[in-house]
Amino acid sequence: xxxxxxxxxxxxxxxxxxxxxxxxxxxxxxxxxxxxxxxxxxxxxxxxxxxxxxxxxxxxxxxxxxxxxxxxxxxxxxxxxxxxxxxxxxxxxxxxxxxxxxxxxxxxxxxxxxxxxxxxxxxxxxxxxxxxxxxxxxxxxxxxxxxxxxxxxxxxxxxxxxxxxxxxxxxxxxxxxxxxxxxxxxxxxxxxxxxxxxxxxxxxxxxxxxxxxxxxxxxxxxxxxxxxxxxxxxxxxxxxxxxxxxxxxxxxxxxxxxxxxxxxxxxxxxxxxx
Amino acid sequence: xxxxxxxxxxxxxxxxxxxxxxxxxxxxxxxxxxxxxxxxxxxxxxxxxxxxxxxxxxxxxxxxxxxxxxxxxxxxxxxxxxxxxxxxxxxxxxxxxxxxxxxxxxxxxxxxxxxxxxxxxxxxxxxxxxxxxxxxxxxxxxxxxxxxxxxxxxxxxxxxxxxxxxxxxxxxxxxxxxxxxxxxxxxxxxxxxxxxxxxxxxxxxxxxxxxxxxxxxxxxxxxxxxxxxxxxxxxxxxxxxxxxxxxxxxxxxxxxxxxxxxxxxxxxxxxxxxxxxxxxxxxxxxxxxxxxxxxxxxxxxxxxxxxxxxxxxxxxxxxxxxxxxxxxxxxxxxxxxxxxxxxxxxxxxxxxxxxxxxxxxxxxxxxxxxxxxxxxxxxxxxxxxxxxxxxxxxxxxxxx
Numbered sequence: 176x177x178x179x180x181x182x183x184x185x186x187x188x189x190x191x192x193x194x195x196x197x198x199x200x201x202x203x204x205x206x207x208x209x210x211x212x213x214x215x216x217x218x219x220x221x222x223x224x225x226x227x228x229x230x231x232x233x234x235x236x237x238x239x240x241x242x243x244x245x246x247x248x249x250x251x252x253x254x255x256x257x258x259x260x261x262x263x264x265x266x267x268x269x270x271x272x273x274x275x276x277x278x279x280x281x282x283x284x285x286x287x288x289x290x291x292x293x294x295x296x297x298x299x300x301x302x303x304x305x306x307x308x309x310x311x312x313x314x315x316x317x318x319x320x321x322x323x324x325x326x327x328x329x330x331x332x333x334x335x336x337x338x339x340x341x342x343x344x345x346x347x348x349x350x351x352x353x354x355x356x357x358x359x360x361x362x363x364x365x366x367x368x369x370x371x372x373x374x375x376x377x378x379x380x381x382x383x384x385x386x387x388x389x390x391x392x393x394x395x396x397x398x399x400x401x402x403x404x405x406x407x408x409x410x411x412x413x414x415x416x417x418x419x420x421x422x423x424x425x426x427x428x429x430x431x432x433x434x435x436x437x438x439x440x441x442x443x444x445x446x447x448x449x
Numbered sequence: 450x451x452x453x454x455x456x457x458x459x460x461x462x463x464x465x466x467x468x469x470x471x472x473x474x475x476x477x478x479x480x481x482x483x484x485x486x487x488x489x490x491x492x493x494x495x496x497x498x499x500x501x502x503x504x505x506x507x508x509x510x511x512x513x514x515x516x517x518x519x520x521x522x523x524x525x526x527x528x529x530x531x532x533x534x535x536x537x538x539x540x541x542x543x544x545x546x547x548x549x550x551x552x553x554x555x556x557x558x559x560x561x562x563x564x565x566x567x568x569x570x571x572x573x574x575x576x577x578x579x580x581x582x583x584x585x586x587x588x589x590x591x592x593x594x595x596x597x598x599x600x601x602x603x604x605x606x607x608x609x610x611x612x613x614x615x616x617x618x619x620x621x622x623x624x625x626x627x628x629x630x631x632x633x634x635x636x637x638x639x640x641x642x643x644x645x646x647x648x649x650x651x652x653x654x655x656x657x658x659x660x661x662x663x664x665x666x667x668x669x670x671x672x673x674x675x676x677x678x679x680x681x682x683x684x685x686x687x688x689x690x691x692x693x694x695x696x697x698x699x700x701x702x703x704x705x706x707x708x709x710x711x712x713x714x715x716x717x718x719x720x721x722x723x724x725x726x727x728x729x730x731x732x733x734x735x736x737x738x739x740x741x742x743x744x745x746x747x748x749x750x751x752x753x754x755x756x757x758x759x760x761x762x763x764x765x766x767x768x769x770x771x772x773x774x775x776x777x778x779x780x781x782x783x784x785x786x787x788x789x790x791x792x793x794x795x796x797x798x799x800x801x802x803x804x805x806x807x808x809x810x811x812x813x814x815x816x817x818x819x820x821x822x823x824x825x826x827x828x829x830x831x832x833x834x835x836x837x838x839x840x841x842x843x844x845x846x847x848x849x
Contacts (some may be wrong), residue, residue, distance in 0.1 A: 187764060195835055208837065211777065211786060211801045215836040231836035233801075235760035235777070239834060311785075343785045391624065 179236060182272035188238035191247055194229045203290025205282045210236045210312050210339070212279070214285045216245070220294060225249045225257055230440050237276040238267075243285040249287070258291060260284065261325050262337075274364075277337045281322055308350050311343035330354065333369050375405055375438075382437050383410070387430055391416055398430065406441045408434060411448065422446070454770040456816045458725075459605050460656075461633060461749060461807035462774055466699070471700040474660070477695035481584040486683070487693050490573065495694045502701025506665050510631075510650065514548040519666045520697050524632040524653030526677070526689050527666040530688065531628045531649040532558055534674030535595050536567070539626075542594035544725045548609075551599055555630055555790075559597075562768040572680040576794050578743035582617060589621035600634035602788040604776055604805055605740040606749025607630045608638065615646040626672060632656055636707035637714055637746040648672050658809070659703035663696035710810050719747035721785060721817045722808050726750040728821045733828050737799045739776075739790055748808040751790075752777070753799025754828055755844060756837040757762035762804055763825045770775035771820055773813045776803040798840070 179187075196217035205214040212234030219227035228246040232239050245265050249257045262284035266272045272280060308318040322328060322337045334351050335341045341348045370378060380400050389400050396416030402409040411428065412422055419425065423446075431444040457465070477498060483489075505517045512518060521527045532555070532605075547559055549571045559569045570588045573581050580598075589596065596618050601608050611629055611732065618625050618762075624787040626648040631640055636657030642650055649672065654663040656700060668674055682688025732734050735755040759777030764771060776787030777800075786800045806820070832841055 190834060195838075208756070208801075209797045213836055222590065231838070233756060233835050234758050234839060236759070237765045239761060298665060428458065 177273050177276065178237070179240075179273070182268070182270045183237055183240040183272065186243040186269065187236040190230075190239050190241065190243040192227075192229045193231070195231060196227060199229075201294035203286040203288070205285035205289060206234070207313065208233065211418050212239065212282060214242055214282055214286045216242065216283075216290055218249075218290050218294070220254065220442065223254045225252055226413040234279065234282075235276070237279040238282060240269055241265050241272075241279045242286075245283045245287060251427050254291070254294075257287070260287065262322075265398065274333070274336045278339045281337050283410070285318070309338075309340035309343075309347045310356070311347075313341040314338050314340035316354060318344070319351060320358065323358055324354065329355070329359075345417070350392055368448050376395070378438060379403060379408060379434065382434060383430075386437070387433055391425070398426075406439065406443055408442055408444050410444060411446050412446060417448075454481045456769075456819055457808040457838040458808040458812065458816075458820065459772045459774050460812075461606075461805065463655045463661060464658045464809055465811060466660050467703060467706055470659055470699050470703045473697040474695040475837075476592065479521065479699050479824065481511065481591060481694070484735045486681075487566070495692075498693060499671050499692050502697045503705075505701035505705045506652075507666075509635070509640065509708050510652070510667055511751060512587045512667055514641060514670060516685065517667055517670055519668065519688050520700070521664040521666045521688060522662055522693070523668055524630070524651055524656070525664075527651030528552075528555050528628070528630055529558060529665045530666055531594065531651060531668070532562075532597060533677055534668075534687075535626050535628065535649065535672070536562070537672035537675035538595045538650050539602070542592050544590060545565050545597065546572060546585065546588050546591040546593060547597040548572045548574065548599065550574055550578070550602055550604075551597065552603055552632070552787045554628060555597060555599075574607075577744075578602065578605050578789075578793050579741075580609050580614070582610075582613065585614065586617045586621060589618055589625060591622060591844055593618075593622055594807060596625055597630070598627070599630040599632075600640070600791060601637065601749075604787055605742050605751045605793075606633070606698045606745040606807070608744050610633070610649065612645040619646065635704075636710070637744070637748055639711055642669070649674070650662060654700035654703055657703050659699040660696060663693060663700045665700060689848045705759075713810055718808050718810060721812055721814060722748055722750055722806075723808060724814075725808075725817045725820060730823050732821070732825045733754050734848045735828065735832070739793070739795050739799065740805055742766065747803065750807075751803055751805045753790075753795060754802040754804065754831075755798045756830065756835045756841050756849045757802040757831045759802050759804060761831055761834075762802065762827065765825070765831065766804075769819075769823050769827075771823065773807075774805050777801045783830075795840060833836055 190222040196219050199217040203216045207384055213229045230242040230246055232242040238257040248268060263282040265283050266280040268345045306319045308314055308319055308358060309318050313390050319338055319340055326337055328334050328337060331348060332351050341351050383400050391398055395414050397413040399411045401411055416422055426444055426446055481494050483492040483495045485492060485499050503518045506518045507515050545567055563569050572585050598609055598614055600611055615627050618627055621809030629647050631650050632653045634640060635652040648669045651665040654666050655661040676687045678689045683689055683692055683806040730738060731750055736754045739753050762769040763775050776790050790800050790803055834840060
């Protein structure tokens, strides 16, 4: 038996906004009969607001609950707010879903995205580049990457729970793992490039010159790199900055933050006065 | 949920313990706690109780001798012992034949054995669920150590012709052993291991009103098999571990009652099942029988409700206290729908909405009538949710 929350039970017992809207401005679809869950969402849009929404769902209790709660979340909301809704928001609104059922919230979100893309006349046809990973459940690389990004998924099992990919024949499990490795691998390499001491000094100088100093000069200030000792970066603030009472803020929130983001979390920026 | 409002139609999953079975086993959880291996007369009470249970099981399946009966802790253990035991004693032979619709406890074991170098052939079924016997005959060869086949299917109730299967196998290769998973047949149809010429057969107590945690294995005398659990001398060295006396007493008593009740199963339980099935098929426009009408155990029906998902149906039935199960993917946590229904080629429109009702001798007519009256209401409510309204309208027009 699934450990469904009160909210989930209420929504599958008495789903809200069931049906279709004949003159809907946008209709979104996700899933398929073959895969065991399919959802249609109908949006009535006026002055950039969702004024009404209805749904039809073929699926389990949590799929119906996800669709039902989603319509409640978007009715009366401006489109730019609706666009920001993630699958996690849907699951949270239901008080959570069992891990194996998270794909129901993902499907709800996909149907909404599909509707909005059609409304804004974005290209919704599958791209050639968008590689099919799981043929059993028709899940593409893009869908998997989106689920990883939106939900901070770390393991193969989590990806299956959220997208169903890899849940049937299992032949694509290696591909999913490769997507995970590539995603986290690229993030790590972006955050922590391995540099020699000289390369590191050049890089720090580069960042200060091209990204930090240019910004400070806009406000009549300037910055000079004085010395580098391992993670300690000594700089001199000049121009307006040297007299500014907010110079500590500038140093920490801008100079140090930029260097940390671009290069290394451990960097400490110290101001020196000549 | 209060018991009085419970309508339990999931007896292929598990059954309630019969009151007489409980009465028989309780003294062995109480005052008669001795180890049957002990030498004093207090131990003799337990020993005699185990011996009596063995005799009851022997009688239940018409084995030749009590020595052919071994007690285990579950149907899965019986199956594992049978399969691994035969293969271990017959190491040069690496070929196994089974069916595509076996219970997962057997199928997953074969997946493991495949990794260990065995070649496993899976025989398919037709849309009625009948086994392809010609393919079976062609597949048996000199290297076939074991054929493994269920007697009745847990999801559809379809019965395989075990006697015929045995003849086919033995005519091709006398040394090939036949293991029959009879977990879903026991207590529903007569089992005669001699008439059917079976080498090994497994049963599970909780499927016929004994408690969970006890099973039995029949091994025809003269069949070589190595024990799975090695240790003491219990069960003639074939299954170590101090005998679970109360549960062994329970499965013995349950077997006695099940044998007595076979006539009732074949008549009254079947009548109620048929009433439930035929009425639902008549009153619910998108209902579809997922198996042929013939050749099934008397208690089981599997009905597909097209364009509605099974878990959702079960959740709504549960709100009425009705317990059933589904071959839908969503109920199990696995993402795939029933391998049995897929092997039969049940269309996707009905596959995900398949519901299994399984009755028992405790099922009453009143309960069946309740389900008959509730089912159309639940389905009509859920039909409204479906995105396949055009297809449903078409069905309503054709069948309604």
